[in-house]
Amino acid sequence: MKPTIKDVAARAGVSIATVSRVMNNRDRVHTATKEKVHRAIEELGFAPSTIARSMVMNETRNIGLLLPFLKNEFWATLAESIEARLWENGYTVTIGMADSRSYAKMKAAVQSMIERKADGIILCSSPADPRELADFTKLVVESAVPAVTFEFDLPGLPSVKSDHIQGSSAAVNHLIRLGHTRIAHIGGPLVSIGRELGYREAHLLQGLPVDENLIRRGEPFFEFGQAAIIDLLEQEAPFTAVFCANDLIALGAVQELQRREFRIPKDISIIGYDNIKAAVLIKPNLTTIAQPVSDMSASLVDTLLKEKNDKPARRLPPKLLFELELIVRETTAAPLMS
């Protein structure tokens, strides 16, 4: 049987209250007593039950982290830095995985975090369906557990987001400044519509018309990048640059273009989005947009902990928007004949 505080008390010849005091460094305790207790703890290999403590303290020092998935560099990196920062603050993290298509799991995962009395929840995934979203909102709001959302909003909760319109706009502006006027866009699913909006904004602000024939939307994967670029190539409308909604799409487009002997960036410029590692594993290195992952994860954690402590204040929840950075590498250049 694992030893409990009682065993330690018995062995040290003191009360459990005293053992508790020396463990937590609370109140004044005679040095001699302290030592007796420490010795007893040592000898028994005693580890206090966090769970018993949580019960009376009404605090678990554990945070729930809901993610769409992990086998994607962006989320893995985010999760890793969230864990690190939370750990520094004395918190542990339990993960729950569910993307927007598996609401049953998502709900169960969050419910589990609530029942396990997480001190807070970081939500990086949300249901797509409006009814599910309403149900989800009700669940987390009524639970009254401090929470922060990432990349989406829930009424009453603080959120941390990338300014995708600014980022995409910066990407397209870069192309326009290089002299491109016919810029295609291979977009992702609807959740990433902000990137298309940025693409449009840049055109609008520069007085450049948007050719709807140059826009594609699909899955955020390599294969779609290949398919979409083929599709674009096969139609009449010419273009000299492509702004892709993520790096995998961009990589797919690059590979397909190279297979067809297009020279990048000479014939066609490409910009991706996310700055995944593979962006510098291909030749030419991919120009892309980077999200400030560590700033964002730090902000998620800090916001959550503040939320937890200032709860009674109940100000309007903060909505943090992070700027994205254009990383110019080798896949962008001026168009051939401009």
Place this chain on the structure above:
Amino acid sequence: MKPTIKDVAARAGVSIATVSRVMNNRDRVHTATKEKVHRAIEELGFAPSTIARSMVMNETRNIGLLLPFLKNEFWATLAESIEARLWENGYTVTIGMADSRSYAKMKAAVQSMIERKADGIILCSSPADPRELADFTKLVVESAVPAVTFEFDLPGLPSVKSDHIQGSSAAVNHLIRLGHTRIAHIGGPLVSIGRELGYREAHLLQGLPVDENLIRRGEPFFEFGQAAIIDLLEQEAPFTAVFCANDLIALGAVQELQRREFRIPKDISIIGYDNIKAAVLIKPNLTTIAQPVSDMSASLVDTLLKEKNDKPARRLPPKLLFELELIVRETTAAPLMS
């Protein structure tokens, strides 16, 4: 205040024992009573405290997962499938991150899992230093928490491992069968020494001498792949193929070779290890060795849960070895003049 079982009992006009019974579907309860209770739960939005239950049941239904890191496709994928399988079995997972160089964190993370009364621990990371390893072993063994190790061993614990010697041997055999006789090896850190052993085994079994000048060891990263291949190229000893300890190294080597106008696989064949996504994002697609990630994660979970339930049996702990698969793609071919 969040409602407790008492509030539900009061509202339903029954005892807390009865509420507990209907929540857990234990014993026979009058349908009418049951309904009253359900209604009260519903109206109050009551969520039982898993933590209070854990305390009395002496079971948390939570598993600790220690990982070296997450921002690496292999570990992220493994973590994701472990979470999924554990969830299916009614368990939640708490992660702890620490690689072999940060023993303080590793120890603290595992200690935290023990104190939080995890029902089991999956260890995917271990200290490199022998003294630390002894200390670590003591910690987990004395805690008596069911545990499984991945890719390393701890006395008395079951383990799940890849048969790296077999996998590496398969890779090198493939090259030998193609006709290569001068095969270089760019290895990783000492923990992955099994790959070098497999490289040697294949040579030995095929009666091919190993030229020590053709072996390099270093960090398992892209940059080392570049550096090592340059180093190999600059010395006298010729070679027509390279077996790399992981895909990142292989990608670095490929990129550097291509920059120097070597044709792959015509001039030089390359084999990687891990089968990361980027392996098919480059041209030519990388021939590599794949670990059966989902089989292994399933095995980790199943072994752990069995360990947890059969504890008293105390048979010799199982050591599971998984076979690796050679995935032949485009970076390997017969040498030019053989």
Place this chain on the structure above:
DNA sequence: CTGAAAGCGCTTACAG
């Protein structure tokens, strides 16, 4: 400085 006791929110014999 230290101990006895209450209490955190549940589950489960034990009676009835």
Place this chain on the structure above:
DNA sequence: CTGAAAGCGCTTACAG
């Protein structure tokens, strides 16, 4: 079928 009570392993006023 249902309730009163003990107990899980801690923390923390309250006395002394």
